[in-house]
Amino acid sequence: MRVAIVTESFLPHMNGVTGSVLQILRHLESRGHDAHVIAPAAVGIPETVDGARIEAIPSLALPGYRNVRVGTSTAHRVAAALRRFQPDVVHLASPFALGWRGVLAAERLDVASVAAYQTDVAAYTERYGIAATTGIAQTHIARLHRRATLTLAPSAESAQQLASLGIDRVRRWGRGVDAERFQPSRRDSALRAAWGAEVVIGYVGRLAPEKQVEDLAALNGVPGTRLVIVGDGPSRARLESLLPDALFLGHLGGEALAAAMASFDLFVHPGESETFGQTLQEAHASGVPVIATGRGGPLDLVRMGIDGWLYRPGDLGDLRMRVADLAGDARKRRAFGEAGREAVQGRSWSSVCDQLVGHFEDARMLHRVDAGARARRVVRPEASVPVPPRRWHRYVALGDSLTEGLCDPAPDGALRGWADRLALLLAARGGLHYANLAIRSKRVGDVCGTQLERALELRPDLVSILIGANDLVKHRVNVAALALRLEDAVVRLRGIGADVVLVTPFLPGRRAASIYTRRFSAFATALAGIAARTGAILIDTDLHPSLPDRPNWGEDLVHLSSRGHRFLAYRAAEVLGVPDADALGVLDAALHENETIGAGVWWRRHALPWVWRRLHGRAAGDGRSAKHDDYVYLGRSSAARGVSVS
Template sequence: MTESFLPHMNGVTGSVLQILKHLERTGHEAHVLAPDAVGIPTEISGAPVQAIPSLPLPGYRNVRVGTSSAHRVAAALRRFQPDIVHLASPFALGWRGALAAERLDIAAVAAYQTDVAAYTERYGIPATTGIAQTHIARLHRRATLTLAPSAESAHQLTALGVDRVRRWGRGVDAERFHPSRRSEELRASWGAEVVIGYVGRLAPEKQVEDLAVLDGLLGTRVVIVGDGPSRAKLAALMPRALFLGHLSGDALAAAMASFDVFVHPGESETFGQTLQEAHASGVPVVATGRGGPLDLVRMGIDGWLYRPGDLDDLTMRVRDLVGDQRKRRALGEAGWQAVQGRSWGSVCDQLLGHFDDAIGLRTVDSALRARRVTRPEAPAVVPGRRWSRYVALGDSLTEGLCDPAPDGSLRGWADRLALLLAARGGLHYANLAIRSKRVRDVCGIQLERALALRPDLVSILIGANDLVGRAVDVRLIADQLEQAVVRLRDSGADVLLVTPFLPRRRAARIYARRFSAFATAVAGVAARTGAILIDTDMHPTLPDRPNWGEDLVHLSSRGHRFLAYRAGEVLGVPHADALGALDAVLHENEPIGAGLWWRRHALPWVWRRLHGRAAGDGRVAKHDDYVYLGRSSAQRDVPVA
């Protein structure tokens, strides 16, 4: 389901077309629901196109808004019986699609591609911005999974309370957009020594009027490709600029490659597809330092980012490239190199992986409804937040059992998370977790030591050993945990709470109800105390066999890596999702632990239980004080009480 489709061509339409090609190429069956418009095709890439009744968008008549009810959309889905519903840039029609998918218990993936709230401000109707933000949050929380194209858009969504946000960028057609498309004949017709180019919609949200400061630069000409409601106003504002109107296909590729500098001033870009196309064409980019461009432009390597709204800075960045041909070539070459691994094929393969995740999460949602609880709110992490002192509390999972380091010592998800956090500028790290410990231990000895260390971040994963006991009072241990979290929060520390989890084994089912009840209670603790929550029920692949060690009780190295990167995501570690995907690929042939499970693990555990003993008796924490993780020793000293 897409808010925009042919014959209206834009970034949303373009990505949908690429997805349909990939689905056809990989043997999947697709069906398209899109707003009706004159010239809309009935089929594309083997997928039937169902035109939904629509109305023109006021002030932008070639953009149509779908008007079908959720009931009619549900009827269309029921006829097709999809495994997944993909909502492309959902807002109006996408809202009805989200409702229909939920009604039919079908997983829905919402691809965030348009910052509608920012558009309302640009179009001079800021009173509706709050309404738009509320609608965006409500819609994306209805979806099973949300895909954000950039780090900043992911943070925007999280700030609105949207959970389950995954990163998914856009591919680029590196065969069509290529430096070889550069045309000296075309450049001669433009009549300028240096060409400053722009490609995109001519509308208020694109801020093309900012290019007027470049219209009189000596020896240059501004060439603008695109059309829209602002064209007449822009032509009057920039009399020396050349307006080529809408171009597509080879004509667009030739124009793009014939630019010397590509400039994009829009501050509401969730991604910035034309920036990728400029890089693929070997052209350096100057863009505003906000939104999608932050992920696409590397300062001084393949372009420049200027301070949002600072037109003097924009002019200075463009002058820097206009006056230095060698620099333009070097930055253009670097941009071309950067996009070579971003083919639409690889990007759409990632999308299929997200589809699989969403289908798994849909079963989680069904279980949550059976528990009569709602999905937890997204953690309120400030973008760019950094911590300098991190303490991990817990039991064997946090100690790192079944995750050996090359030197034979134990490392676990918390150790791996500490390394991710340290990469942002160094970190003092302590791990107080000891195997076999229970909630009372974390809320007692471990808590007191943690408070003495005065951390600014504390992680707690505890409860499994209580929940597999002969009898357990879930409310009591949840209350104990909440008291500990309150004390840590009162000390000024952020707290990361992780719900305990079970492997996907028949024997584990007898504890499922307890674990579910405790997870619900922990979610409540997080909501009341402002703690950051990882509800592991939201990650349905965690119980899978490859994530568990030989003893079938503790996470394997693969499982510890998985949990560490999920924690990195919720804590706002840059590119944690991409790093996790890369790590998974590097270890995809890692063997699954197997062995004499009963003799090595089950019987010793039973023996200890019968004799009232625990594996952690007499053990001490592996990092009872801070160790410094980082390149520099200048900041190693940290005051502790």
């Protein structure tokens, strides 16, 4: 894989973003991937790192941070740099200024992009006393991450923050820790003696307003302790006057930092705008208990009463009490430190970067989906997480001709369809009672009316709903009203304890169908919202761009063929946790081929009869009843009678 990294920060300035990029480069090289870095130019920036070329672009110094550079290149120049490298994916490291141009450039080149949210810029604007720009910063962050194919959030709270800004496709991705460098054996008795304290309270990080280091003044006078501060930044002079008894060591790196960290007795971190908190992990790896604010990244890293304490944000009295508790209890410090060391053992950079490569692959797949999307959606297609394996006993299918199974005849001539095939896959777990209430030509009103009432009488524990196509091709349609009525039906089904599978309607890949794409996309967006609010299981067919292909459609060109029904059944089975559903689907597809149909036959058998029914105000489903209005049992006995998914 060829990975281009557009980063807001890089060497020689060392911070959390730079450190993460360096680890990613090391990992990509070890796994045989090619990498290329686009970073702000600075004196001392290297030309290559771990086999990756570093392309420095024009930059300006950040006010207050002369060593921190902000890239000033245009999106056109960034796109030109990417075009020369020809990446498979663009990784945006803590994107904001240069990252914005990076995401625009990736769009121009039609390349997937992954944005790693690492810096809470909006919170920084508040800390720096320019709160008027906070709304602007949030708007910029939202539009940037909405344009990225995928966004990576380092903590649960940051993921929620991104979701509140309307950012979709958010994945969790933390940071690794170098447990070989940071470990208890680095503890240095000579260093501790030089510090001259019985209990050392340590802090490591940038000395800047957003880090809230001034809050550590609340620790003045805690008996037998001394505060040791590692780091540098624009606030250092002011902090030295606020904390006259503290020892300021300046910036440390490498072995010196590891020795200092391991020589602390406890580690404090007061910042409330941390999206992750890498130094907390390094303290735990060093066997040092952590006390941090109960907000942001620390919520995911510190286990209360196990490896540290979380104090109430802004409550400096609580901070002092937590520090005094550990400072006065060596046994508790030792127990917390051992628990913290054990907790980080599975967070190596190798495993974390393997996860990142997985996210790159996910982004490439989603980018292909977006490229083939029928219309831009407010909520982009998102893969459903497979539900935990479970066994359903009563399954009811609701819908129209697609669920009835038109164009999917069984050997005996009866219709089956995707829902019937799904029922057989579910029955393989030990038998299933199955009813199919779908009837051709029906609409949302029918499913939410007579079909729903019958389903409620049957008391199912699983219900599938695929409906809406017949409404969406009408001359006029109110998508919002359709969705509202369907949501009421889902709520009622969920109210009796049933799991509900919602399938988004889809169109064949024909030019004539394109006039309806916006309606279908709007309805799919609405179904995604229904699923999120009700806990329904969404099967978003936009994630399967091959579904509209001709072989998946029957001879009438408006209903799925047997192949299409098999495809949809196996995709649903995957989401419902049927073992090996994907492999079974591949095998099934290999065993069957679809026959094509001539245009003349299509007009005679399907198009003209449909026009005739419309002219006379009739529908194909008039007078028909559901093929399984009550439960049929699928299990060993039904298999013996020749029921098959072939």
